[in-house]
Amino acid sequence: MLLSELQTGESGVVVRVAGHGAFRKRIIEMGFIKGMEVTAVLNAPLNDPIKYRIMNFEVSLRRSDADKVEIVTPEEAEREIVNHDDYRTLDAEETTLQHIVNDRTKTINVALVGNPNCGKTSIFNVAAHAHERVGNYSGVTVDEKVGTFEYGGYTFNLIDLPGTYSLSAYSPEELYVRKHIIEKNPDIILNVVDGSNLERNLYLTTQLIDMDITMVMALNMYDELQKSGDQLDIDQLSTLFGMPIVPTTGRSGKGIGSLFDKIIEVFEGRDRKTRHIHVNHGPELEACIKRLRTELYEHGFSDELSTRFLAIKLLENDRQLEQYADEHDTDGSVIKMRNQIAVEYLERNKVDIENAITDAKYAFVRGALAECYQRNKKSTLHRLTDKLDAVVTHRWLGYPVFLIFMFITFWCTFAIGQYPMDWIDALFGWLGDLVRDHMSPGPLRSLLADGVIAGVGSVIVFLPNILILYLFISFMEDSGYMARAAFIMDKLMHKMGLHGKSFIPMIMGFGCNVPAIMATRTIEDRKSRLLTMLVIPMMSCSARIPVYVILVSAFFSHHAAVILTGLYLLGMVMAVLMAKLFSRFFVKGESLPFVMELPPYRMPTAKAVLRHTWEKGKEYLKKMGTIILGASIIVWALSYYPQNDDRIAQAENSYMAQIGKAIEPAMRPCGFDWRQSVSLLAGVGAKEVVASTMAVVYATSNEEAELLEADFESEDNELRISQLIHDNMTPLSAASMLLFILLYMPCISTVVAIKNESGHWKWALFTVVYTISLAWIVSTLFFQIGSLLL
Amino acid sequence: MTQKVIVAVVLLLTVVLAVRWLVRTLRGRGQCGCAGCDRCPMSGRRDCHCHDTDLHLPDVKV
Secondary structure (H helix, E strand, C coil): CEHHHCCCCCEEEEEEECCCHHHHHHHHHCCCCCCCEEEEEEECCCCCCEEEEECCEEEEECHHHHCCEEEECHHHHHHHHHHCHHHHHCCCHHHHHHHHHHHHHCEEEEEEEECCCCCHHHHHHHHHCCCCCCCCCCCCCCCCEEEEEEECCEEEEEEECCCCCCCCCCCHHHHHHHHHHHHHCCCEEEEEEECCCHHHHHHHHHHHHHCCCCEEEEEECHHHHHHHCCEECHHHHHHHHCCCEEECECCCCECHHHHHHHHHHHHCCCCCCCCCCCCCCCHHHHHHHHHHHHHHHHCCCCCCCCHHHHHHHHHCCCHHHHHHHHHHCCCCHHHHHHHHHHHHHHHHHCCCHHHHHHHHHHHHHHHHHHHHEECCCCCCHHHHHHHHHHHHCCCCCHHHHHHHHHHHHHHHHHHHCHHHHHHHHHHHHHHHHHHHHHCCCCHHHHHHHHHHHHHHHHHHCCHHHHHHHHHHHHHHHHHCHHHHHHHHHHHHHHHCCCCHHHHHHHHHCCCCHHHHHHHHHHCCCHHHHHHHHHHHHHCCCHHHHHHHHHHHHHHCHHHHHHHHHHHHHHHHHHHHHHHHHHHHHCCCCCCCCCCCCCCCCCCCCHHHHHHHHHHHHHHHHHHHHHHHHHHHHHHHHHHHCCCCCCHHHHHHHCHHHHHHHHHHHHHHHHCCCHHHHHHHHHCCCCCHHHHHHHHHHHHHHCCCHHHHHHHHHHCCCCCHHHHHHHCCCCHHHHHHHHHHHHHCCCCHHHHHHHHHHHCCHHHHHHHHHHHHHHHHHHHHHHHHHHHHHC | CHHHHHHHHHHHHHHHHHHHHHHHHHCCCCCCCCCCCCCCHHHCCCCCCCCCHHHCCCCCCC
């Protein structure tokens, strides 16, 4: 608990003091050190300040200062004794308390801070044995990930924060990282720096230095730095920045052990490199900073936040910190002083002070690098990237390259996936036959054969296709091509009211719409973010693959890859058109300029790509055992009851048929019968359910179903379900259904994700209404025009 | 008869679990990429073992 929570008369033992700089030093000098007993003596009349007794003398602390001191009370110790078997053997209360204090002081909270795509999550995964998503583009991490692990006798709480270029209040990530550092007070900031891009990465380091916090630098991607032939004197850089620097390679895990050894040294105060430095902004700016700092001191701004950081940020017109200053300084003299300094600086130098500070920080970084870094001008890393970019981002070649890449992706997904798909289909066919042959007729046999095996089997056969699709998406993400795709699409996206960055969540939507909607967090501009969220459901997620393949292989198997690629492209075109429409009528606002890093190309490691692919495959299999299984059972029950001896009569009068026939009139213009209509309705829960419902409905309602089971062997590589559908649907109706599935409402999870990310049910419901309307209009037009022509 | 009883039990369980799944999905459980346990912060609880509510980006709602 915190010292401020101690009631009058209660005692506790100090575990640690958070905070920074002079404030922390002052508190520690007063005797608030690890293991010291402290008692709350009395509260002032307004509950602030509080008087404490420590080392036999009394000190008074403000409640806000007492918030920075973590303690353990005997009551807490009692509770821990009950919860932990290890402590039960200890007798005396003090020993237990000290034991717990020692345990807690062996816990180090480390926050990973660095530029986007510098490898923070790779380090996090290696250290915490986690499997968080990584990729070679900015903004893969959109919220915090926390990992806990033991190392060197210490417990580490490692927090992976979103990547940020600076600590200004420009984007949500920047604000969020800053807020975390200020409010959560991690013991150590692990500043991850991309060794292949030092200058820009060290700019963030200079801002962290201003915050006066304890830091260790991980010089990541050190292998690339070495490979490039660049020379870096790490020891010298470490001295110049006043913090220890450890070279690491996150992808292979090299150097991570040494990194955490260094963190322990710094935490225990044993590291000699750690010293507080000031980034020198030059005499004139330093004078301005000093003048504003003095004003801040006079108004009592000295404890919560480094006054130097606050002064610099105020001079940079940081709006959030302006508000903070206003709250603490009611007469507004700090802001008046800031304005005066800014005006005077502008008059003297004809340069805005905000720009001057940025220039000075870069000058500091350049100066430091001039002392210890020598670039190899013959480096091949960037030359290879430049050569590839000359083709991939070429104004004419860029688009065909993208289309070819997409075509290869979908061709492999379906053509290569066909073989294992047939094997799994045969396995489930054999299982169904086994059940039919060995069980007496009855509802349980029908439930297992026509419900569970037909339903789950019809979806699980697509696991190979899903794995191949994710393999390609992982390759795009990890190689750096995803950022290029966003780059070439920016102009088109911008014309449609979107942002170049919108393209990445859209491509991610091919996998699953839910993480794609969460990935829109990387888009700073509110309008583009909302628009992207609204159109992501147009991107065909992997859950739609089963029904696409079933319909395409039933009617259009000779042009499968072309039709499937066309469907995906049509989804993208519709998304862009919808975005244009919405930006014109519903979501208005100014767009922000496109700023996105194009990282150097990297060869993805097989381990990372396969792990990502397997994680997605695992999720898919998990769905089979839960949602798909449940939906198959429910759909089977609705199709099986009420029972009738005549199979055709039963199929026509089942509950499922009744529901289907009730909605059939509305779907008839699209060319759908009751079985198609009811399958589409079932897909609201999860898109795979469309396929499993079709399998169950067509299996239970077709009088020839059992005959087909027997004759199936003779069919040419066609799925069982596809053959059943082929006999009960026209090609035009199937094509219309493909369009409907492409465009109609997303699954419930996606709807909820839109609600959570947009903050309103309004936008989630809007998505449901517009997607259903659009799907109905497009399918109806297609079917009616097709009926006239054919 | 035995088959009917087993099917009835399976159906009852499926309906109960389906309602539970629907309620939890509507509450947004597990959408942040976590395992989606009962204490998921996306459903408004603050004591999740994966991460606490404060850890989600608070300022990114559009």
